Amino acid sequence: MKILKFGGTSVGSVESISKLLQIVEREDQSTGNPVIVLSAMSGVTNLLSAMADKASQGGTFQDELKQLEERHFDVIKELLAVSRQNPVFTQLRILFNEIEDLLQGVSMLRELTPRTRDLVLSYGERCSTFMISKIAGQEKDNTIFVNAADLVKTDSSFGQAKVNMELTEILIRDYYEKNKSKMLFVTGFIASNDEGRITTLGRGGSDYTAAIFGSALNASEIEIWTDVNGMMTADPRMVKKAFSLPELSYTEAMELSFFGAKVIYPPTMIPAFMKKIPIVIRNTFEPDFIGSVIKHNCDSSDLAIKGISSINDISIINIEGSGMVGKAGFSGRLFSLLAREQINVILITQSSSEHSITFAIHPTDAAKAQRVIEHEFELELLAKKLEAPIFEKGLAVLAIVGENMKQTPGISGKLFHALGRNGINVRAIAQGSSEYNISVIISHDDLNKGLNAVHDAFFVDLNKTLNLFCLGTGNIGKTLFRQVQEHRQFLQEHNGIQIRVVGIGNTRKMYFDPDGIDLENWETTLDSAGQTADLSAFVEKMKNLNLPNCVFADNTASLKPIEFYHEIFSSNISIVTCNKIGNSSSYSQYKLFKDTARTHGVDYFYETNVGAGLPIVRTLKDLMVSGDRVLSIEAILSGTISYIFNNYKGDVTFHDIVKQAQEKGYTEPDPRDDLKGTDFMRKMLILARDAGYPLEAEDVHIESMLPQSCIDAQSVDEFYAELKKEGAFFENLKKQAQAERKVLRYIAKLEDGKATINLQMVDDTHPFYALSGSDNIISFTTDRYKERPMVVKGPGAGADVTAAGVFADIVNVGAQ
Numbered sequence: 130m131k132i133l134k135f136g137g138t139s140v141g142s143v144e145s146i147s148k149l150l151q152i153v154e155r156e157d158q159s160t161g162n163p164v165i166v167l168s169a170m171s172g173v174t175n176l177l178s179a180m181a182d183k184a185s186q187g188g189t190f191q192d193e194l195k196q197l198e199e200r201h202f203d204v205i206k207e208l209l210a211v212s213r214q215n216p217v218f219t220q221l222r223i224l225f226n227e228i229e230d231l232l233q234g235v236s237m238l239r240e241l242t243p244r245t246r247d248l249v250l251s252y253g254e255r256c257s258t259f260m261i262s263k264i265a266g267q268e269k270d271n272t273i274f275v276n277a278a279d280l281v282k283t284d285s286s287f288g289q290a291k292v293n294m295e296l297t298e299i300l301i302r303d304y305y306e307k308n309k310s311k312m313l314f315v316t317g318f319i320a321s322n323d324e325g326r327i328t329t330l331g332r333g334g335s336d337y338t339a340a341i342f343g344s345a346l347n348a349s350e351i352e353i354w355t356d357v358n359g360m361m362t363a364d365p366r367m368v369k370k371a372f373s374l375p376e377l378s379y380t381e382a383m384e385l386s387f388f389g390a391k392v393i394y395p396p397t398m399i400p401a402f403m404k405k406i407p408i409v410i411r412n413t414f415e416p417d418f419i420g421s422v423i424k425h426n427c428d429s430s431d432l433a434i435k436g437i438s439s440i441n442d443i444s445i446i447n448i449e450g451s452g453m454v455g456k457a458g459f460s461g462r463l464f465s466l467l468a469r470e471q472i473n474v475i476l477i478t479q480s481s482s483e484h485s486i487t488f489a490i491h492p493t494d495a496a497k498a499q500r501v502i503e504h505e506f507e508l509e510l511l512a513k514k515l516e517a518p519i520f521e522k523g524l525a526v527l528a529i530v531g532e533n534m535k536q537t538p539g540i541s542g543k544l545f546h547a548l549g550r551n552g553i554n555v556r557a558i559a560q561g562s563s564e565y566n567i568s569v570i571i572s573h574d575d576l577n578k579g580l581n582a583v584h585d586a587f588f589v590d591l592n593k594t595l596n597l598f599c600l601g602t603g604n605i606g607k608t609l610f611r612q613v614q615e616h617r618q619f620l621q622e623h624n625g626i627q628i629r630v631v632g633i634g635n636t637r638k639m640y641f642d643p644d645g646i647d648l649e650n651w652e653t654t655l656d657s658a659g660q661t662a663d664l665s666a667f668v669e670k671m672k673n674l675n676l677p678n679c680v681f682a683d684n685t686a687s688l689k690p691i692e693f694y695h696e697i698f699s700s701n702i703s704i705v706t707c708n709k710i711g712n713s714s715s716y717s718q719y720k721l722f723k724d725t726a727r728t729h730g731v732d733y734f735y736e737t738n739v740g741a742g743l744p745i746v747r748t749l750k751d752l753m754v755s756g757d758r759v760l761s762i763e764a765i766l767s768g769t770i771s772y773i774f775n776n777y778k779g780d781v782t783f784h785d786i787v788k789q790a791q792e793k794g795y796t797e798p799d800p801r802d803d804l805k806g807t808d809f810m811r812k813m814l815i816l817a818r819d820a821g822y823p824l825e826a827e828d829v830h831i832e833s834m835l836p837q838s839c840i841d842a843q844s845v846d847e848f849y850a851e852l853k854k855e856g857a858f859f860e861n862l863k864k865q866a867q868a869e870r871k872v873l874r875y876i877a878k879l880e881d882g883k884a885t886i887n888l889q890m891v892d893d894t895h896p897f898y899a900l901s902g903s904d905n906i907i908s909f910t911t912d913r914y915k916e917r918p919m920v921v922k923g924p925g926a927g928a929d930v931t932a933a934g935v936f937a938d939i940v941n942v943g944a945q
């Protein structure tokens with residue numbers, strides 16, 4: 130025989146009750162006559178509680194009562210045959226009148242005792258269960274409504290009564306024996322004390338009722354029917370990627386639920402555990418899904434942790450002072466006091482020096498805790514053996530849980546890395562000695578981000594989500610969006626990475642959507658729904674959204690975004706940029722960016738600063754980190770200059786070849802911007818810095834390839850005219866090179882910490898001799914690559930390859 134418990138969400142509407150009845154019927158057909166335990170309709174317990182509070186302050190509650198009545202009556206009208214409705218209406222009206230009388234009394238007395246509150250709350254379960262037993266009764270003639278208050282006996286701790294298991298089990302068995310042929314519809318949550326006064330088992334306690342019945346009747350299984358697919362790796366409302374766990378142990382379920390996984394009430398585990406009865410969590414709205422089994426010998430799983438749960442709103446109290454060092458009785462005194470005062474302590478941590486204790490409680494208990502502690506330790510406080518307790522609110526507990534933790538090293542490292550990398554400050558840590566859980570206290574504002582970041586860190590087989598903010602919608606930005614869109618599925622399937630573009634900005638507009646912007650229509654969305662662009666508001670928004678694994682991609686060539694880099698890194702957001710300005714201005718700025726990224730544990734990738742998508746920056750970095758020593762670097766890092774010299778052969782004049790390069794779109798509007806070598810110099814400066822030389826722009830010695838008259842020309846036209854006039858100058862160079870079987874190349878060199886760029890003639894033994902198109906080339910001579918330098922060569926410009934380089938950098942964020 131099974132116990133089937135349906136939670137508030139499963140009895141909350143006509144639709145869910147219909148599904149519930151089908152599930153009950155199916156069970157009755159297969160295993161036979163289950164015992165059904167029901168909660169109040171969703172929200173009803175909260176509403177009753179709020180009505181009682183209101184009444185105790187003299188407020189009105191009639192409207193809410195009417196609402197409650199209507200919710201129940203609407204279900205009856207829909208699901209019960211008209212001929213059967215009247216007696217049920219009558220009975221429910223009696224119950225609602227009783228609630229009204231009770232609340233009138235509370236209102237008159239302006240007093241709401243825990244005892245009265247329990248009585249008021251009990252009507253939720255009594256109404257729902259009575260109603261559903263009658264609805265089920267029209268198909269079956271053996272249904273019977275059972276008020277669990279008659280069978281579950283407790284002490285008088287109203288609000289969270291302690292069950293007398295022995296007596297309760299006898300009463301349940303006895304009742305069951307007498308009603309064996311009946312299908313029992315039992316109220317969850319409610320019980321009674323010795324005097325027959327209604328008590329409750331604590332919020333969420335209907336699960337506990339189910340376990341108590343399961344234990345008393347030696348059920349084969351306790352099924353908890355709810356609105357999610359079982360116990361999941363995290364609360365699916367907070368972590369979209371949470372998935373359901375096929376199996377977990379009682380301890381794991383207990384730890385997860387203690388730390389907030391509301392899907393099951395922690396005490397439920399005890400009676401089931403004692404009798405080794407499996408608890409299965411199932412989804413009323415997806416009855417064919419197998420759900421999660423909580424059981425005794427659960428199969429060992431590959432997962433290092435089973436789940437992450439959290440308690441939303443907690444306060445902590447920190448007590449410090451010499452008075453507690455070595456005093457064995459101190460914590461005993463403190464925690465007995467809190468227990469006596471019924472203050473629930475969620476988590477405790479004590480420093481190893483025993484100089485301080487921090488513990489977490491519900492904020493509603495904070496004032497009381499302060500009062501009783503100050504009273505109890507008055508003498509110690511006066512004698513300054515204790516400091517005044519410090520209270521902090523607005524915090525949350527995040528806990529990772531799993532039995533495998535014991536065997537798996539590095540779990541806490543992973544947890545703290547995920548939190549640290551996302552800028553989440555840990556206020557206190559507690560690890561149970563059983564090593565089934567590690568709990569951390571963090572700011573409440575960081576909870577959502579923390580849960581998602583930690584979930585991504587532990588469940589690596591799942592797609593890791595990168596939240597991307599993109600600035601710049603020019604050629605590179607546009608191409609990047611297209612590439613991300615085209616490659617999305619592949620990345621998800623093969624690399625387990627999900628890229629979600631959550632913010633787009635250009636000089637006109639900016640738009641954000643934390644659920645991800647549809648990249649098919651980003652332009653229309655940005656134009657129609659975007660707000661006016663404001664870079665500082667863009668950065669503020671990135672920070673305020675507080676999303677995990679954030680990346681800021683700067684696809685501009687503007688100075689403005691650079692001013693925000695430091696602030697962005699400091700907010701624990703990684704930066705990927707093709708904008709060279711940041712790294713090629715002052716060395717101190719370059720260093721500041723690198724250091725800030727490192728101290729905040731985020732990435733700073735700028736592969737496309739040099740040679741577009743070619744792996745140059747990465748190669749240099751790999752050489753350096755693996756202990757190689759760079760002896761020299763030679764490079765041609767300007768696509769324009771490369772094109773010009775690669776094609777300056779035969780009869781063509783230098784003037785014509787520059788023109789041609791301009792016509793093909795390789796050059797800047799004023800070709801001198803390329804030919805003067807400034808852009809080339811910036812790239813070389815970045816490489817020199819990455820190679821460990823703190824150079825400034827003026828340290829790079831550039832020998833201009835242009836005669837002075839060309840440089841001095843006032844306009845582009847004048848420049849071309851001068852270039853034509855100087856034809857002989859270039860012709861001579863070419864001829865001289867040809868005579869020596871060499872070619873002209875404009876090459877940068879870094880050697881002994883000195884960087885130069887000049888025009889050279891190289892023969893066919895030089896790796897730069899055979900170059901075509903607008904290729905970039907770089908050769909690294911290092912300790913390991915001494916005889917034959919390592920060469921990287923290929924197209925070093927163009928929107929496609931640059932965007933691809935940015936894309937690769939984005940994908941690499943967080944990879945190490």
Ligand SMILES: Nc1ncnc2c1ncn2[C@@H]1O[C@H](COP(=O)(O)OP(=O)(O)O)[C@@H](O)[C@H]1O
Nearest residue numbers: 136137138355356357360361363364390391392
């Ligand atoms: N780890 C988790 N796995 C599944 N659900 C969770 C978890 N943590 C929190 N929840 C929440 O618990 C809810 C179910 O609990 P509850 O609302 O009390 O249901 P019921 O009304 O069925 O008793 C789910 O809707 C889900 O949002």
Ligand SMILES: N[C@@H](CC(=O)OP(=O)(O)O)C(=O)O
Nearest residue numbers: 136137168174332333334335
């Ligand atoms: N109705 C009670 C008891 C309960 O267990 O409800 P649910 O199954 O909806 O969590 C409450 O809200 O606390």
